[in-house]
Amino acid sequence: MTKTGTTESRELMAVWSEGHGSIRRTRLLVGLCAGNFLEFYNFMAYAFFAPMIARTFFSQHTPIMGLFYSLLTFAAGFVARPLGAWAMGLFTRRYGYNRSLTVTFTLMAVGSAVIALTPGGAQIGMLGSFLILIARVLQGFSEGAEVGPTTALMFLVAPRGLGGVFGSLQYFTQLVGAFCSVCVGLVLSTLLSHDSLYNWGWRVPFLLGLVVFPVGLLLRGEIAALGAMPETEPLVGRKESTVGEPRVTLGLVLLIFIGVGSGTVSHWLRTYNVSYAITVLHLSPASGMAAMLLGLLVGLAALLGGMVIARKGLALRSWVIGIGIVNTLLTIPAYYICISHPKFWSVTALNLVLFTCSGFTSAPLWQEMLLCLPHHSRGFVFGIVYALAVSTLGGLTQPAVTWLIALTQTPMVAGYVMTCAIPVGTIAYALLSSIRLRR
Numbered sequence: 001m002t003k004t005g006t007t008e009s010r011e012l013m014a015v016w017s018e019g020h021g022s023i024r025r026t027r028l029l030v031g032l033c034a035g036n037f038l039e040f041y042n043f044m045a046y047a048f049f050a051p052m053i054a055r056t057f058f059s060q061h062t063p064i065m066g067l068f069y070s071l072l073t074f075a076a077g078f079v080a081r082p083l084g085a086w087a088m089g090l091f092t093r094r095y096g097y098n099r100s101l102t103v104t105f106t107l108m109a110v111g112s113a114v115i116a117l118t119p120g121g122a123q124i125g126m127l128g129s130f131l132i133l134i135a136r137v138l139q140g141f142s143e144g145a146e147v148g149p150t151t152a153l154m155f156l157v158a159p160r161g162l163g164g165v166f167g168s169l170q171y172f173t174q175l176v177g178a179f180c181s182v183c184v185g186l187v188l189s190t191l192l193s194h195d196s197l198y199n200w201g202w203r204v205p206f207l208l209g210l211v212v213f214p215v216g217l218l219l220r221g222e223i224a225a226l227g228a229m230p231e232t233e234p235l236v237g238r239k240e241s242t243v244g245e246p247r248v249t250l251g252l253v254l255l256i257f258i259g260v261g262s263g264t265v266s267h268w269l270r271t272y273n274v275s276y277a278i279t280v281l282h283l284s285p286a287s288g289m290a291a292m293l294l295g296l297l298v299g300l301a302a303l304l305g306g307m308v309i310a311r312k313g314l315a316l317r318s319w320v321i322g323i324g325i326v327n328t329l330l331t332i333p334a335y336y337i338c339i340s341h342p343k344f345w346s347v348t349a350l351n352l353v354l355f356t357c358s359g360f361t362s363a364p365l366w367q368e369m370l371l372c373l374p375h376h377s378r379g380f381v382f383g384i385v386y387a388l389a390v391s392t393l394g395g396l397t398q399p400a401v402t403w404l405i406a407l408t409q410t411p412m413v414a415g416y417v418m419t420c421a422i423p424v425g426t427i428a429y430a431l432l433s434s435i436r437l438r439r
Contacts, residue, residue, distance in 0.1 A: 040177030052202035077140025078395020085387035088145030116206035262425030264394030295351025302359025324426030327357035335415030
């Protein structure tokens with residue numbers, strides 16, 4: 001009887017596990033999660049310190065327009081994501097995951113070094129803005145190349161039946177990276193004066209990222225040290241059976257694109273709430289950072305709960321659709337309360353609502369997207385689709401919302417966009433689930 005590509009892969013992984021032990025498999029997963037965490041820590045630091053970066057490099061503009069230009073530079077990194085996913089996807093297929101993940105991590109560190117060490121606009125003028133732009137492009141290229149390989153490997157090292165849940169660890173480590181980044185921001189905004197934070201304190205998170213770079217490189221080297229593992233070796237010359245595997249169709253790719261696109265718009269709106277609190281609601285940096293920290297903490301707990309629900313299959317479709325409806329109904333009132341009562345507690349409540357609902361539904365959505373793709377091209381296809389969705393939708397979310405708020409003088413714009421994004425993702429999940437169940 002002919003084996004499917006997935007069955008063959010699982011048997012190869014089982015043979016590898018017997019020869020090397022489950023401890024080494026765990027080390028591989030830890031290396032992937034830790035490296036991915038450090039990537040996103042560096043990436044998210046810019047988003048949380050965008051108001052400070054705006055004053056350093058775009059001080060000639062009003063605060064809201066300075067934030068717009070700062071976030072537009074941030075968005076430039078997203079444009080480079082598809083190129084990174086495509087180029088490093090081919091690099092991975094030729095040279096293997098080990099070299100690919102080391103290259104992406106190094107590029108992220110170089111980008112962080114440029115951001116941390118570039119003098120402000122008052123010292124070198126427009127050259128500073130240009131260097132920050134180059135740094136963001138490097139980071140975007142790195143992040144686009146990171147998602148496909150790490151997600152595919154997390155899926156493959158999982159025990160039988162847990163591939164989709166383990167694949168969602170990619171998003172979990174994104175939240176952990178964001179959580180640690182905002183923790184640094186809260187400490188700095190509490191200990192430093194306003195002027196010190198805006199003049200030089202915002203550079204500290206990027207310098208810390210450089211300090212931990214050798215640790216991340218060591219963990220990535222740990223992946224290479226695990227020895228010959230079927231899924232980490234180059235794919236050139238390997239022939240894998242695809243009999244019985246799900247086919248990649250245009251409709252399937254579009255649904256995954258919509259699912260990722262909806263998720264990335266809502267994700268970047270949630271993480272926008274630091275800049276939103278500081279620049280739009282005129283709260284202190286410490287209040288904005290603390291509110292985000294509490295939201296991320298609850299979101300992480302909800303994501304773990306969503307993983308358990310996805311694993312147990314507890315009326316999964318009804319659960320995800322129900323949470324999507326609740327999230328949609330609560331979003332507008334939560335934003336309205338923030339604008340009517342711009343206080344620490346109202347922004348915290350907004351973050352708690354958004355991150356809790358998202359956490360409960362993220363794992364099921366990632367599981368459906370990964371399970372719908374064939375094993376032999378999961379990392380490459382998902383990496384490309386993810387990068388395209390994030391670059392075209394996620395990258396423009398924060399600058400576009402900032403520009404619309406400045407144009408219309410309506411802070412509710414963020415709530416309106418979020419209310420549109422959530423149902424779209426819920427519908428995409430329902431359709432992906434239906435497609436998989438019909439197979």
